[in-house]
Structures are given as C-alpha cells and as structure tokens.
Amino acid sequence: MKTNKKYKVLLFCVLMVLFTFGYTFKTSALVSLPGRICIDIPQSGQTVNSQGITIAGWALNSSGVKEVDIFVDGIYVAKTATNILRPDVNKAFPGYPNGDKSGYSYTIGFDVLQLGNRNVTVRAVGNDGTVTDQSVKVNYSGKSIKTTVDEPVQDSTLNGDVIVRGWAISSSGIKVVNILVDDKKIGQAIIGQPRPDVNAVFPQYTGSEKSGFSYTIKNTSIVAGNRKITVEAVSNDGLIDRKNVSVISKNTGFKYSIDTPTGDARISKSDVQLTGWALQNAGVKQINVLIDGKQIGQTTTNIIRPDVDAAFPGYSNGAVSGFSYNIDSNYLNEGNVNLTLLVTDSIGNTDVISKVLNVKESRICIDTPKNGTSYDKRNVTIAGWSLHNAGVKEVKVIIDNKTYNAKIGQTRTDVNNVYPGYIDGAKSGFTFTIDSNLLQNGRKDIIVKSVSKDGTVIQASVPILVTNTVISKGQLFIDDPINNLTSNDSDVTVRGWAIHTYGIDKIEVLVNDRVVATTTTSVARPDVAAAFKEYSELVNIDNSGYSLKLSKNLISEGSNDIVVRAVAYNGAIVSASKKITMIKPVARLAIDSPTNNSNVLGQNILVGGWALNSSGIQKVEVYLNGALLGNATLGISRPDVNAVYPGYPAGNSSGYQMTIPSTSLARGSNIIEVKAYGNDWDCVVNTVRVYNGFSKTIVLDPGHNYGGDYGAAYTLNGIYYSETQLNMDFSVKLKAILEAKGYKVILTREASERSTLSLYDSLKARVNAANSINADLFISLHHNASIASSASGVDVFYSSWRPNIDTSGLVDIGDDTFDTTPSLPAKNSKVIAQKIVDAMAATGYLNRGITDSNLYVTRNTNMTSVLVELGFISNPAEAAKCANPLEQNKKAVAIANAVDAFLKTN
Numbered sequence: 001m002k003t004n005k006k007y008k009v010l011l012f013c014v015l016m017v018l019f020t021f022g023y024t025f026k027t028s029a030l031v032s033l034p035g036r037i038c039i040d041i042p043q044s045g046q047t048v049n050s051q052g053i054t055i056a057g058w059a060l061n062s063s064g065v066k067e068v069d070i071f072v073d074g075i076y077v078a079k080t081a082t083n084i085l086r087p088d089v090n091k092a093f094p095g096y097p098n099g100d101k102s103g104y105s106y107t108i109g110f111d112v113l114q115l116g117n118r119n120v121t122v123r124a125v126g127n128d129g130t131v132t133d134q135s136v137k138v139n140y141s142g143k144s145i146k147t148t149v150d151e152p153v154q155d156s157t158l159n160g161d162v163i164v165r166g167w168a169i170s171s172s173g174i175k176v177v178n179i180l181v182d183d184k185k186i187g188q189a190i191i192g193q194p195r196p197d198v199n200a201v202f203p204q205y206t207g208s209e210k211s212g213f214s215y216t217i218k219n220t221s222i223v224a225g226n227r228k229i230t231v232e233a234v235s236n237d238g239l240i241d242r243k244n245v246s247v248i249s250k251n252t253g254f255k256y257s258i259d260t261p262t263g264d265a266r267i268s269k270s271d272v273q274l275t276g277w278a279l280q281n282a283g284v285k286q287i288n289v290l291i292d293g294k295q296i297g298q299t300t301t302n303i304i305r306p307d308v309d310a311a312f313p314g315y316s317n318g319a320v321s322g323f324s325y326n327i328d329s330n331y332l333n334e335g336n337v338n339l340t341l342l343v344t345d346s347i348g349n350t351d352v353i354s355k356v357l358n359v360k361e362s363r364i365c366i367d368t369p370k371n372g373t374s375y376d377k378r379n380v381t382i383a384g385w386s387l388h389n390a391g392v393k394e395v396k397v398i399i400d401n402k403t404y405n406a407k408i409g410q411t412r413t414d415v416n417n418v419y420p421g422y423i424d425g426a427k428s429g430f431t432f433t434i435d436s437n438l439l440q441n442g443r444k445d446i447i448v449k450s451v452s453k454d455g456t457v458i459q460a461s462v463p464i465l466v467t468n469t470v471i472s473k474g475q476l477f478i479d480d481p482i483n484n485l486t487s488n489d490s491d492v493t494v495r496g497w498a499i500h501t502y503g504i505d506k507i508e509v510l511v512n513d514r515v516v517a518t519t520t521t522s523v524a525r526p527d528v529a530a531a532f533k534e535y536s537e538l539v540n541i542d543n544s545g546y547s548l549k550l551s552k553n554l555i556s557e558g559s560n561d562i563v564v565r566a567v568a569y570n571g572a573i574v575s576a577s578k579k580i581t582m583i584k585p586v587a588r589l590a591i592d593s594p595t596n597n598s599n600v601l602g603q604n605i606l607v608g609g610w611a612l613n614s615s616g617i618q619k620v621e622v623y624l625n626g627a628l629l630g631n632a633t634l635g636i637s638r639p640d641v642n643a644v645y646p647g648y649p650a651g652n653s654s655g656y657q658m659t660i661p662s663t664s665l666a667r668g669s670n671i672i673e674v675k676a677y678g679n680d681w682d683c684v685v686n687t688v689r690v691y692n693g694f695s696k697t698i699v700l701d702p703g704h705n706y707g708g709d710y711g712a713a714y715t716l717n718g719i720y721y722s723e724t725q726l727n728m729d730f731s732v733k734l735k736a737i738l739e740a741k742g743y744k745v746i747l748t749r750e751a752s753e754r755s756t757l758s759l760y761d762s763l764k765a766r767v768n769a770a771n772s773i774n775a776d777l778f779i780s781l782h783h784n785a786s787i788a789s790s791a792s793g794v795d796v797f798y799s800s801w802r803p804n805i806d807t808s809g810l811v812d813i814g815d816d817t818f819d820t821t822p823s824l825p826a827k828n829s830k831v832i833a834q835k836i837v838d839a840m841a842a843t844g845y846l847n848r849g850i851t852d853s854n855l856y857v858t859r860n861t862n863m864t865s866v867l868v869e870l871g872f873i874s875n876p877a878e879a880a881k882c883a884n885p886l887e888q889n890k891k892a893v894a895i896a897n898a899v900d901a902f903l904k905t906n
C-alpha cells in the first residue's frame, strides 16, 4: 500500500515539474533556470507514527545546491545535502548542475519533535545564495522516548554514594530506568517522581508530570577511578534511550566477611581455620593476622570466590577475594581473644577487620573404667564427660578397632561447677556399655573421641584387661649372654624369648637390680611357636623373641647380675638371670686446682681437673663442705691427659671445671670434694682443702709426749688425769675454732702419735715446727701441777730473751736472762700473753698473770710465742673442770678470740 502511495506522489511531482519547466522554457528562454524544490514524503497532512519524521525529495538550483536546511514549526533543526541519485529529475529538468544527484533525505529525530501537528519546511540554498522553500504539514504521533540526567554532571568528581537523578518521558510511558556503571547493570532507579517542570514543556507525553527518577549508587559499587554511569530508560513499547555521564570516583570502598569461625565464635583451643573474603577497590595485596595486637602471620589471599563477585560486582578483586589462615592454637589463650585482620590494598590503603573469639579448652575425662581394670565375662561401662566451647556433637567409643556411639547429654552438674561457661556443660556426661564377651581377650586401650560442633576432636583412652577365659602362665629364656661371660670393656647383647598367656607388655633388663633397658617381644621365633602350641591362641607367639644391646656403660667393673624379666599384661612376671664379668680400665680423677691447703681469702675458686672412665664420664659433682654445689662443666680440652692415659673415651676432652664464688666459702678451712661418675655409675672421689681467711699460720703445741717428755699425771677421786692427753684434747678444740676463724693451724704433734722422744729432742722438734715454716704465732699448751692440791688458776709465760734473733740489751737476774731492748716478737709475746691470761680467767679461773721466763719453747722460737698453763690438774676441782669438754670449749673460745683480736692488728 505504502509503495503505491509513494509512487503516486512521486508521479504527481514529476508532472508538476514538467508543467512548470515547459512554461518557463517557453516564456523566458534567456533567463537562468529557476530554483526548484520538492518534498516527496511525507504527504501534506499525513500522520507519521514512527521514531521520527523522514523528509525526502529533491532540489535544483542553477548555481548548484549548496545545502538543504530543515525547519520544524519555523525553527531550524538541521541541514543536509543533495547527493541521492535522481536521474528521473535530471531527465525532467535537464541543465541543472548535479541534476542527476539532486535527491535528499533526512530523518528528524523524535527527540526534537513534539507530538501533534508539525509544520516541516525544507529550504534549498544555492551556491549563489538564492533559496527555495517548500513546507508540508505532518501530524506527528510517533513513538518517542526522551531522557535527561540532571545528576551527576559530566566530568564531576565524586566521593561516597552517588545520587543519579533526572527524568525520562516516552509517548508510551516509561517502563523502567536501569542504572549501569561501566556497562555493568547495578540496579533500577525509582521512577514516577513528580516533575512539573517537565510536564510544563512536554504536556502531551503520558506521565510527564511524574517523569522523575532517582537512584543511589552505593560507594562500594563505584570504585575509584574514571567511571562511566549510564542511565538506560526503557519505554512501555520497547524503545531504549541511554545517556552516559563520565565521572571521577574517589571511593575506596571496602567490604568483607569472616566465614569461619562462624557466628558467635565460640571455639575450642585448637588450631582454627580462618576463612572469609575482603573486597577493596584497588584489589587486596596482603592480609596480616594479629592476635591481641600481635602479628602472627599473613593469610593466603586470592582464593577464588565467584559467589562474592556475583553478589558485589564492580570490585577488581571480586573473583579472587577469598582468604584463609590456620591460627595455631598456641596463640589462642583461654578467654576472649581479639582477632584483627589488617587488609592492605595494592596502592597501600589499609582496612581493618576485627572479631572477638571466645576460646575455651576442649576437655574430656573417662571416669570409668579405672586404669587397668580387668573384665571377666561382665559388662564394661565406659562413662565420663567432655566439654567443647561450641558444644558437643557426638562421642565415639573405639574398642578392638570397632567404633560405637556413646549416649551423650547425661547430667553432670559437678563438671559444670568446675568448668563453668560451656554450652550444655551441665549435660556433658557420656556413657556406653558393652558385654565383655564381645571383646577379645588381652590388654587393650578403650579410646573415647569427643567431636565438637565446630569439628574439633579430642580423645582420651584407658587401658583395660579382658580375661574371659585365660589361665596365667608364661616362660622366659635368655639365649645370650652365656652364663659367666667375661666382657673386655665391650657392649653385651641380651637375646632370648618370652611367652605369656596374657600377652607380654614389656621386657625389662636389670643390671645389679637396676632396670637399665626396656624392650618388647618382636623378633620372629618360629622355633618357639612350634614348641609351645598351647600358647598359640592367646598370644602373638610367632614374634616371641627379644633382643637388645646393653651398653658397656651400663655395666659395672667386675661381676654383674643380669636379669631379664617379662611383664605380662596382667602384671605377672617371668624372669631369668645370668652373671657376667666386666673388665674395664680403672676410673681416674684429678683435681689440678685449687692446690691443697692453699689460702684463697676473698677469691673465687676455680675447681678444675680431669676425669676418666672407661664408660665415659656421666657427670662430675662438686661439693663444698659436704653440700652439693652442682655439676662441673665437662668436655674441656686436655690432650695432655689423653697422652698420659690413652684409650679412654673422650680422653682429649676429659677436663672439667666449676667456679665456686668466694661468697660460698666458710671462713677458715673449706673442704672441696669432687665426685666423678662414669656412665656405668662407678664413682671416684677426691678432695682438697683451702683456707679462706688471713694468711697467718699458728702453730699449736700440745705439750709433752709419751716417753722422755712425759707430762704430769694424777688420779683424783678415782679419775685419771694425764696432762699429755688433756693438752692434746684442748689443742684439737682450739685448732678447730681458730681454723673456723680463717687461720691455718698446725699441731706440733697429732692425736694419734705416741712419740717417746727425749725431753730435749721433743722440745727442739716443737720449736723447729714453728721456725721452719715462719709461723706467725706459737702457742704451747700445758696444764699445771703442784704438791699443794689447793693451788689453782691460769697463767701465761713468754720470753723477752730471744738468743736467735736479738742479743743486745741482755741482763742476767738470778738464773734468768732478760732483754731490756726486746725484739718485736718478744714485745708482741708479752702483749698477747696478757690478753690470753685475762681471757682465760674471765671464764672462771684465778688469774695468775704473765711471767717473762726463759722456757725453751718461748725462748727459741723466732716469732710471737707463749706457753699457756690451762689450770691445775693437781687440784681435784680444777682437774675435773679442765677435763670437762664444755669447759674446755669455753676456754678455747676465749683464747681464740684473744688471738684473733691480736693477729688481726699485728
């Protein structure tokens, strides 16, 4: 129909052209050709119902057509040109420039058209400026859609959520307005919002009064960078109109989720699998994991998560937004633990994810059966309780490799009271019962596994013995060693077999009653299996052999008892024994430092030396005055020792050492004891004495001997008093007290000696003992005697005359010689003599004073020297007092204090 109509219109136009041309040709043959224009379509008055009005026709101008301008209702709309082939026109009106290409066609867009009667004018403009117009009236009722975006404006910079606002109208009404970011649809705008302004301009459009739309693009959907926002309006009749707005987004949107641990995050104290996802505009670079503020590691990132990408489109890392991390249980202390994830994107921005984890230890306890309970044809009931922070899911019991489900949820308020705060803690009990006839004989572990609702598994086990039908009996044999084996410093192989109807729990090897090794029966012994068929159903008789090598270090030198015993699962023991002899090089121990009897006042002591043992040295203990200080450092290089005693293990590093701080030392004499233990427990002991005190030496002289220098002796009231003995008793006490004060004390005779030297030789030896070592003080100790039994008291003698060191100023008075210009030792002797006698008297004796006398020992010693008379043993009361150990001690302390006070300052 349309084609026919168009054809008729075209024909009409050509006839008109022919008529006009003919007329002009005839009347103005010399005038230039007139301008011509024709609108072929649409016909005047035609109704056009499409997405625009197409205007087509032809135009001619004698100077050539420069352009064709289109006007709607007198308003310029567009221009076009004549360039469509129209040979028909050229044939009808020859002579025009480009007459064969005089056609034009232009579609006026619906967006510039308003519905209703429109006056469309076409104007041809010639190159010489002449114009030719033609108009046509059209009723425009076509499909149309028109969209305007008010916000955001083009090239604006945005931060945060973006509001998209505008209006859309269509001749058929707007169905939907879609919002797209970077060509990806993110939602539909709310439409139908009042727009009276639009209605005022386009009243003829259905619903233009409510043509407004709006939409808020969440910041997470419009990531940082140059973004394109598209508003896509769709009309009810299917027209689509898109408007693009370019914007710059400054968003750093961040979205995340922790998937596990889930929910309220009650977890067991066990390794925890952390999983989740994080979305960042610039992509996630790394996620640091912190527990209570302390970094513990980094998650694995870039885990594929298409689900996240679909739910939150637009993120660059959406498809690989997953992360995971295994949190070691060591970081999870019981209580609330703060989990922090520090998420860093690829441009350095960070975001934080926080979650509080509630951590509780998973617990399990088997109350019954008790360890090692034996069952003979009766029910075995396994009962106990278990706790998980997330709640108990199930409890399984495993016996004889079979798994059973226990009943859970038994009331246990007692457990809940002790461990409060667990889900269902008051119903934490479990129980399971099985007939022991269903179980295999022998020892076995019952295993109980408790599974948490979060997947944590904990277990406990208890050994029981099932003895439904067994008689307890067994045998054990030692193949090696042979009895009375002699080992020359070598390891010893212990080998044999053992069988028991209850099964053998373990084989123990004892050396001299000490268990030194444990093994099991695991060596194939078909010979034993063949010989003892009656055991075959009850034990693993095929592997009844045992074998182990006993280190020579575990065996002492000499004769040793080797016992092998098999312990059956019911506790029964079968054993056998052998004797072996071990030959070893002798153990050695030396203390190189400190030197015996050395003075170490105020110094730390390096205890050092070396120790050798054929089994190797296990430890070297150092004792001070009987108390263990500790183990010395071993392994110190001593090639010298190895050269002298080759063949010992680690001889080249046989040195040991330990430092004793000076503050640990007692004042005076200290005994350092060193004990070297071999790996065979053989022990060698050595000791040294050091003096921690003044570097002064006192020679104590217990007077008299048992022959030519025999002292006084009395029997009073039936008691025998010997001066020789009492002098020694007292001297030993005084020595100990002085040593405790730090002095080196030497006795001129020892308690065990029974010297019978002549008087002269005896005295000479005593003086020599002091002079030969340049002693600092000499004290000769005596007890007095008198024919008058009432005589009593103490006195002290010294000698101003010292013929060995000073011969000037001598005067003789009677039989005695005195020095009027005494030497320093002589002067000091007088001073200390007075101090000693006063000190003794203060303990309850008559003070008989001091006397300058030519006694041999005070005269011939070259140092400060005195002779002390400690009391009269001819006086019954004083003899008893002098023999009383408590009284002796009192007097010795008094003398020692006087000596100490003197020697400290002299």
Ligand SMILES: [Zn+2]
Pocket (backbone or CB within 6 Å): 703, 704, 711, 712, 723, 782, 783
């Ligand atoms: Zn005497």
